[in-house]
Amino acid sequence: MDLLPQLLIAGVVIGSVYALAALGFVLIYKSSRVINFAHGQIIATGAFIAFALTQKGVNFWLAGLIAMLATFLLGMLIERVFLRRMVGEPIIAVIMVTIGLSSVIDGLIHLTPYGAGTFGFERPALLTGQGIELFGLPLSKTQIAGVLMALGLLGGFTYFFNKSTLGITMRAVADDQMAAMSVGTSVERVFALAWAAAGLTAAAAGVILGLMSGLTLGGLAGIGLKVFPVVILGGLDSVVGAIVGGMLIGILENLSAGYLDGIVPGGGTREVFPFIILIIVLLIRPYGLFGTKEIERV
């Protein structure tokens, strides 16, 4: 079977996980214009909560749901305790708060038995056994579940932002906080909800990543930054952008690994090539593929 379709499929699979991991960035930025550099640590928190629960005998799927609920609440708590006080402060100060938070959460995870070490989920029965084959490329059930969960959540949030009143309210707040407040919108509530939703998606991403590649704090927290190009490429405030950006980065990684690694001594082009495309795209569309072009009228 041709290599190209296989690389494209593998790229879509990994890209959908990137998209899910990137979704948290988008949800927060879309409503509050804050870039959350602690997102990787929230992904790790969710994954380790789920893992800890499975170690206590809780069913894998239930553990995943509880972890999502826990990071939903964690996101809300972070917003309430730290971010709400920063409303109206310079953006660099808010970014520094999220960088500080990443260190604090990192440190807190280190106080648990999961801070250092290597862990792996025991695969639930539903995800064991033979997967399916697409264009000659075998896909494991974990990968299929990952793609379905990612696409389900991404689809759900796209619908939420476009069709639901609350979603439209969140977009309105992102667009103009003052205007939204003047029509009676609770900006605080919207911010809290955005952080909570980002927390929820973070746990989902963490559990999928944990299933696919195991659980280490460094690996899970690192994915938070690894998907940063995804949101930049897709557009920081676009859920569709996160999906397309994730897929594109996943596909570009695989294509470069498939076709360039054999030419470049040592290979490893997958780490670089997507960034070259990212730079080119940003030179043409600085706000990303689907990001909102902001026009300031003086």
Add this chain to the structure above:
Amino acid sequence: MKKTLILSALVSLSFAAAQKTVTLPWSGAITGPTSDAGASYAAGVEDYCKYANSQKMLPGITLNCVIRDDQYNNANTQRNFEDFVANLNAPVFLGYATGGALQLKSVIQETKIPTLTASYHIGIIDAPDNTYTFLPVSSYSENIVALLEYVAKKERGAKVALVVNPSPFGRDPVVDARKAAERLGLKITDVQEVGGNNLDNTALLKRLEAQGAKYIINQNTAGPVANILKDAKRLGLLGKMQFMGAHYTGGEDLTKLAGDAAKDFIWATSYYLYDEATQPGIILAKKIGAQFKRAADTIRSVHYTSGMMASAIAIEAMKRAGANPDAAGVYKGLISMNGSRAFNPGFAVGPVTFSARDHIGAESLRLLQADATGNFKAITGAQRSAMFQLVHPMK
């Protein structure tokens, strides 16, 4: 009564005054990249050091066991090293990362502080600036060359691919592996770099399959290797390709991450494993782990044993340095470990032997293979790689 109290106080004071404190410092990654290995390693160093105090291994000396997290950051390692030497008067340095050790080589040479690292990069003990640097066990290069010798014995002319970490740690054995493969009549089809965040290896494995590579030798940490193994299983390549790797690729970390995809993985290491319950070193490691109430996972880790090994070597060198273990004394203590005075703490498959020219401690290694339950079983006895000594003669 009063006289007795005064007398006993004086005796205690004089005892305390006679009791010298010497620092045994370690700097490595308890947090940050590779901390999954580093945290257990640090625990091993610390526990053995405390155990030495509890056993009064060094008469008249109390060890100040200093464990510092450098977050796998070379600048932090250097700062820690300078603090240990300048302020704590440490006569020895226990390091961790390849990058930090390579960066510190000239400083170590200048300060003459004997150094043992958790990195087994051969460049750490290669000239120049190699008088005071020591590897506790065989190098990554020797691990890889031993695996190549194993392949050559099984299948002359076999096609081999190397998959390495994109760092000095990963690239270290490539030159020696190429030389050895040529002498052994093996064909290296590809050398590819795979990092820790690589979640999909379809492209890599498809290319290696197209090249006809049958033996895939990894120089990496367990995480990336586990991802490769899981992808190889998904692609139906586990039966067609034999995956192998150097010290940091294998062990419990690999089987925890890769699950049943780790089955048949061949691992080169110099250390005994937790399940080898009759080995004196393992018995001791378990006893110390229990004494200091370490988690079961920590005690099971080969990195816990490795940390103890480094600590044990440093403490033995101090012991040989006598009542006043300064850096010069520790250095002499280290290079005295040979012949009938070789040191065997029991953690590795051979005794630790150093001399002014030989800076590799336990030179022997074994190849082990993962079984269906995820346990590694030895498939060779303790051995040295004859080919390694040909392709990389120590100067």
